[in-house]
Amino acid sequence: MGRIAMLMNRAETLLVNSTPRRWLQRFYEIQVLLRFGGRLLPRARALEIGCGSGYGSQLVLERFGAGRVDAVDLDPAMIERAGQRLARYGDRVRLAQGSATDLRSALNAGDSDYDAVFDFGIVHHIPDWRAAIAEVGRVLVPGGRFYFEEVTAHALARPIYQRLFDHPTEDRFTAEQFIDELAHHGLVVLGSVTRISGDYLLGVAAKPIPARSDG
Numbered sequence: 001m002g003r004i005a006m007l008m009n010r011a012e013t014l015l016v017n018s019t020p021r022r023w024l025q026r027f028y029e030i031q032v033l034l035r036f037g038g039r040l041l042p043r044a045r046a047l048e049i050g051c052g053s054g055y056g057s058q059l060v061l062e063r064f065g066a067g068r069v070d071a072v073d074l075d076p077a078m079i080e081r082a083g084q085r086l087a088r089y090g091d092r093v094r095l096a097q098g099s100a101t102d103l104r105s106a107l108n109a110g111d112s113d114y115d116a117v118f119d120f121g122i123v124h125h126i127p128d129w130r131a132a133i134a135e136v137g138r139v140l141v142p143g144g145r146f147y148f149e150e151v152t153a154h155a156l157a158r159p160i161y162q163r164l165f166d167h168p169t170e171d172r173f174t175a176e177q178f179i180d181e182l183a184h185h186g187l188v189v190l191g192s193v194t195r196i197s198g199d200y201l202l203g204v205a206a207k208p209i210p211a212r213s214d215g
């Protein structure tokens with residue numbers, strides 16, 4: 001597979017789409033992200049990278065209150081599933097197959113096009129994960145927010161991950177490296193980051209509004 005491609009294997013697809021995972025996302029992850037970053041304004045334009053079957057985008061609309069969501073996934077089968085789940089939202093949702101590392105090609109996304117970007121456990125799947133963070137920084141409007149839930153190198157090195165799932169093996173990130181990369185693209189963590197045993201991190205980072213120079 002190429003440098004941008006790392007699809008989920010069967011075991012991970014089953015896990016990600018399982019009821020326990022949905023519950024975890026709805027009753028824990030979303031609560032943490034809402035506590036750090038709050039709800040969006042009613043007309044907010046949101047983007048979900050690596051949307052999988054679209055459950056996260058549904059939560060972005062219903063729990064975060066986004067006006068509309070664009071969602072991208074590398075796997076065409078996932079985009080098809082997401083299309084079925086999200087059909088009822090009509091033109092509030094736009095789906096595209098493509099890579100989070102090149103949102104211009106995938107969605108024709110320009111600079112500062114989004115008020116919020118959501119990452120529910122996808123950046124660790126991307127070999128060139130820094131390119132995905134750079135894209136998040138580019139497409140966010142000043143004042144916009146990046147809501148993230150990620151899996152670290154520490155988790156990916158665990159025997160259970162190695163046995164069951166397929167992930168890139170090189171250049172994975174610790175929580176600190178992920179946060180450093182956000183800073184490298186001008187994204188400032190709001191408050192603190194929730195870390196779970198060095199394996200997972202959840203938080204929200206903002207793209208600052210440039211100070212006005214009056215004079």
Ligand SMILES: C[S@@+](CC[C@H](N)C(=O)[O-])C[C@H]1O[C@@H](n2cnc3c(N)ncnc32)[C@H](O)[C@@H]1O
Pocket residue numbers: 004005006007008016017049050051052053055056072073074075078098099100101119120121122125126
């Ligand atoms: C662990 S799943 C998470 C799916 C979804 N966010 C969720 O929480 O249910 C990772 C997803 O990222 C997608 N993916 C992997 N590499 C990608 C890339 N470069 N750009 C966009 N999506 C990607 C996979 O196809 C998969 O749907």
